[in-house]
Amino acid sequence: MSASAGKMGPSLTQEILSHLGLASKTAAWGTLGTLRTFLNFSVDKDAQRLLRAITGQGVDRSAIVDVLTNRSREQRQLISRAFQERTQQDLLKSLQAALSGNLERIVMALLQPTAQFDAQELRTALKASDSAVDVAIEILATRTPPQLQECLAVYKHDFQVEAVDDITSETNGILQDLLLALVKVRRTDLQGRESHSPGKGGRDSYSGIIDYNLAEQDVRALQRAEGPSTEETWVPLFTQRNPEHLIRVFEQYQRSTGQELEEAVQNRFHGDAQAALLGLASVIKNTPLYFADKLHQALQETEPNYQVLIRILISRCETDLLSIRAEFKKKFGKSLYSSLQDAVKGDCQSALLALCRAEDV
8 A cells, every 4th residue: 555656647757757856867766765875885984974973072963964864774774783883882872862852853763773663653653642543544554564564573572562452452443443454454465465355354456457346336335334334344445455446446436426535434434533544545545645745734833743744754765755745746836845944943954854855846
């Protein structure tokens, strides 16, 4: 479900290539991320530069930001190990002691392995009821099966409890069923099965053949679902059908009923269940747009929601942030880069702008 590049039609790809300042290099780069492996990488030079940045007369924040926002996550891990070998000190702890505030949070997130970062974000969200739905859907629905499997393993190791146990104890109702189903689906996806029927725990594989009859059956099932059968129909369908099929179901539902599926969700569900289903529908329909909406919302708050900005920019900068930038500019009429410039202040501005990378003209 997180293969966002696969969701993009040719028109959006062309738009990215024609409007993004760095798009002329995407063919050589090979992904739609903004941060790439640094070609002239010298792990010893980077480790030495970071050491100088924190041991001089004053902390050189610009040097720290320059190094960490211009290296891939794998390269940052190599720098951490080299720093440890050279100084007998932990780089993450050394930088944590030298920095503070949101810049410290950014640097900590950049230096953590992806799975550890996701595990901590998921744990924090599940223990804070006001963000559980938003963050849990984001992580469980947009990470690849291998990424999520590693995240769940780290979660168990770091917190001495399974994520499913925390989901069970901290959530209830349809939200709980939906999150548990997503965990189960992603674990099953990882096993490389060729196909699965709904109810067996895995998401259907996309065969490339459009099954119009099944789409019609699913639309009728969604229309009929009332009372207890509502949950029994919506949760399995949203978590077990493949995204390509679900997009057709969404379109056919609108043709048949005259309303978008999201309207039906708003009419039939409330609270956390409604928010979770709407979030999942957004991920299925257009993952980059889902993230663009979240970034825009985070920037519109009286005080920018730095936790959301940091999590999304860092987690997507090596995968599809160019696509997210294109969707942001297309929907809101203003670039993500300019929006960050206007809303974000202080030391962390340069770091977030470096991850965003460039203005969209």
